[in-house]
Amino acid sequence: MFRNQYDTDVTTWSPAGRLFQVEYAMEAVKQGSACVGLRSRTHAVLAAANKAASELSSHQRKVFRVADHAGVALAGLTADGRVLSRFLRSECINHAFVYDAPLPVSRLALRLADKAQVCTQRSWKRPYGVGLLVAGLDVSGAHLYYNCPSGNYFEYQAFAIGSRSQAAKTFLERRFEGYNDYTPDQLIKDALSAIKETLQGEKLTSSNCTVAIVGRKDDGTVEPFESIDGNRIQEIIDSMEAAEEAPAAAAAAAESSSMQEEDKGTDAAPMDI
């Protein structure tokens, strides 16, 4: 009821103790196309559903490499996201210059959160209209953070943001408990499945999604943050679909055989009467 009176600028509180401009910024994130992130102990995967403005245009880039050990996927105002990615890259380079070590992912998420908070407390600024899933690898393992326009951030095992992300979240909630021990391939498959949930019936192909992975292999070598090649994504999607069809065919065969037994039963029944 009071929303309209207290939502003119970000430095005005509402009587209920809310900053409506910040909440409106979080709405912008919900309107963006879906992004999903998940992690195991050693690897973190980001996936995004690609959205093109029209059939004639290319799709927007939603996944950015920030450093060899970290990257982000974003949902919302892509322009804001691009600017924040540039900031994150610069922070990683400066940290490595001074300390000769990669910026730990938690510190990266913190820098981003502090930058977002500034925009919630200046009358001449507006909050960034983009939510970022920050995935990275450091000495303490693989991490996934979600940074929102409010300046809040949390660490997640798996998360989804953007439009229709609730479908993906439901999918992830059912499965996340095993993720710590998942292999990289299993993580990628689950990420693709989660994105598929957000497509609501549209066919998942390598041209309407982007997947990126970063992690440390068993032998200790680091796989730097990199987008997975389109052909390989298509192979994985094809193998996922083949796996779905095989048990579906087996289930259909089981159903038809049980139906035959029931028929025999009904055939037998009249004789009893």
Add this chain to the structure above:
Amino acid sequence: MGRFDPYENNGGTCVAIAGTDYCVVAADTRLSVGYSILTRDHSKIAHLADKCVLASSGFQGDVKALQKNLSAKELVYEHNHNKKMSCPAMAQLLSNTLYYKRFFPYYAFNVLGGLDSQGKGCVFTYDAVGSYERTGYSAQGTGAALMMPVLDNQLKSPSPLLLPARDAVTPLSESDAVDLVKDVFASATERDIYTGDKVEIVVINRSGSHRECIELRKD
């Protein structure tokens, strides 16, 4: 007492030779101060991009800072252009970086070597404030004056004033160029007190880069 002197010459010599499809970059590994040796095993060579290598003699404190500076700028370039920097691009960047400190220069005498975008060898030679030139070969540092005449004689680089323009890169094979580098270092080591101990030779060609260390006189 005397004012604090921000510079120090740590000595050493760097050389680079460009071939038709390779580039040899070499530098000795002695680090000196005054008449003392601080270490016999200090590398003056930095790999800035996969086909671009920088060798710098002079004040190693400034050399280290310059190398870190260039590496950071190369990473920014990679993020913006989605590819590693080519050697000619790095050459211009190095010149600009040096001139930026025109009034408190990096005490670094640089030789940049690598492959250009066509895969041909290229060598760029600099002064301390960024004046640079693409040549077929160059030497910088305390032993440069002893090496350059030998390189001039052996590589017979055509005058840049000739018309039609002639290629500055040497027709020598990769192994001949490496042998020449070993010979000039052995010669400079004899008379230059700041050059010796070991020479680190890096060869860049189509298949990547390869490094070897050859022992030199330690006196």
